[in-house]
Each structure stands twice: as structure tokens, then as C-alpha cells.
Amino acid sequence: DAKTTQPTSMDCAEGRAANLPCNHSTISGNEYVYWYRQIHSQGPQYIIHGLKNNETNEMASLIITEDRKSSTLILPHATLRDTAVYYCIVRVSAGGTSYGKLTFGQGTILTVHP
Amino acid sequence: DTGVSQDPRHKITKRGQNVTFRCDPISEHNRLYWYRQTLGQGPEFLTYFQNEAQLEKSRLLSDRFSAERPKGSFSTLEIQRTEQGDSAMYLCASSLSGTNSPGQPQHFGDGTRLSIL
Numbered sequence: 001d002a003k004t005t006q007p008t009s010m011d012c013a014e015g016r017a018a019n020l021p022c023n024h025s026t027i028s029g030n031e032y033v034y035w036y037r038q039i040h041s042q043g044p045q046y047i048i049h050g051l052k053n054n055e056t057n058e059m060a061s062l063i064i065t066e067d068r069k070s071s072t073l074i075l076p077h078a079t080l081r082d083t084a085v086y087y088c089i090v091r092v093s094a095g096g097t098s099y100g101k102l103t104f105g106q107g108t109i110l111t112v113h114p
Numbered sequence: 115d116t117g118v119s120q121d122p123r124h125k126i127t128k129r130g131q132n133v134t135f136r137c138d139p140i141s142e143h144n145r146l147y148w149y150r151q152t153l154g155q156g157p158e159f160l161t162y163f164q165n166e167a168q169l170e171k172s173r174l175l176s177d178r179f180s181a182e183r184p185k186g187s188f189s190t191l192e193i194q195r196t197e198q199g200d201s202a203m204y205l206c207a208s209s210l211s212g213t214n215s216p217g218q219p220q221h222f223g224d225g226t227r228l229s230i231l
Contacts, residue, residue, distance in 0.1 A: 104156025
């Protein structure tokens with residue numbers, strides 16, 4: 001699976017949009033981009049994923065560049081409860097003989113301030 | 115709650131004892147994963163099941179570790195002769211996989227935190 005690069009930490013004011021970048025310059029055509037977050041003492045929480053197109057759900061939006069070498073997770077109106085470690089992971093689709101294990105990096109520590 | 119359930123949430127034991135953790139995946143999910151997470155690190159893959167078959171094991175999974183998923187539903191992870199270095203959070207995840215559902219995400223439980231005295 002392709003490696004990802006994320007900033008170590010970011011800050012955001014409550015109520016503002018949080019934009020978390022991720023570089024995955026070696027991504028291949030059949031690899032999806034997944035975002036998870038982890039709040040202290042809890043398991044990772046799935047946020048969103050995408051292959052080529054931008055995606056939006058009730059939690060966030062995922063913007064993938066046209067060349068697919070980078071992406072941005074957008075939390076439109078950050079709250080204090082969004083303070084967490086955010087992981088960007090690139091993974092081959094778990095179909096056929098691919099088992100789809102996730103390889104976590106260090107992630108980005110997002111701190112939302114009042 | 116229909117998410118992934120893990121039991122117990124916390125386990126404290128003495129070095130050398132055996133411990134067993136249980137994971138109940140989301141009911142229709144055919145894939146089940148175990149990960150381990152130490153303080154300040156991201157989770158690391160341990161092993162994976164497709165239904166009842168264990169199809170991949172990480173080199174992190176020493177011979178003191180064994181995992182089972184006997185009926186393709188719940189899974190157990192046993193650690194024999196525990197060591198200090200086994201202290202970690204053990205996470206279980208499940209997903210639905212098939213040719214008609216590519217890219218389905220894994221959903222995690224809240225883990226079992228193991229402390230070795």
C-alpha cells in the first residue's frame with residue numbers, strides 16, 4: 001500500500017472549518033483513500049473514504065486532487081469534540097486476494113480551541 | 115448498539131499468565147481483523163479472518179499468540195505466558211467484503227487495554 005504523509009499537528013478554532021491535508025504521491029489506480037480519527041481511549045472511528053471523486057457524508061468532506069496524489073479532509077464546522085488524532089490511509093480495495101489490512105502512520109493531532 | 119463489541123475493556127494480569135480477549139463483529143461482516151496499539155503509536159495489524167479462515171498473520175504475532183474465529187462470527191485472541199511488552203490496546207475491526215462491495219471500510223471496537231504487572 002502507498003505511504004501517506006500528514007502534518008504532525010494542527011489547530012482550529014471552534015466553529016471554523018478544519019482542513020486536514022494528506023499526501024499520497026505513490027498511490028496506484030486501485031487504491032482508496034480512507035480517513036479515520038481516534039479520540040483518547042477509544043478505537044479508531046471511520047470517517048469517510050474515496051477512490052477518485054470527492055465525497056461528502058454527515059461527518060466530513062473528502063477532496064481528492066485530480067492526479068490523486070493528495071487529498072484533504074474537511075470538517076465544515078469544527079467542535080471541541082473533533083479534537084482527535086486523524087489518520088489518512090491508502091489501501092487497496094479488499095476484494096479478490098487482497099485482504100485490505102490498514103497501515104496506520106502517526107496521523108495528525110487536531111486540536112480545536114474554544 | 116450494532117457496532118463492534120470487545121470484552122473485556124480492561125485486563126490487568128501478572129507476567130506469565132494467559133489472557134483471552136473476545137471480539138463480536140458487526141453481524142453481517144465476513145472479515146475480522148485484530149490490531150495492537152501501543153502508547154503514542156498508530157494501530158498495527160496482527161491478523162485477519164475471512165469467515166472462519168485465518169488468512170494472514172503479521173510477524174508481530176509470535177507463537178504465544180493465537181486467534182480463532184470458530185463459526186465465522188465472534189473471534190478470540192489468546193496470549194500465553196504474557197510478557198511486559200504485551201502491554202497494549204488490542205483492537206478488533208470488521209468489514210464486509212465481496213466483489214459487489216469494493217472498498218468497504220473497517221469498523222473498529224473500542225479495544226481491550228492489557229496491562230502486565
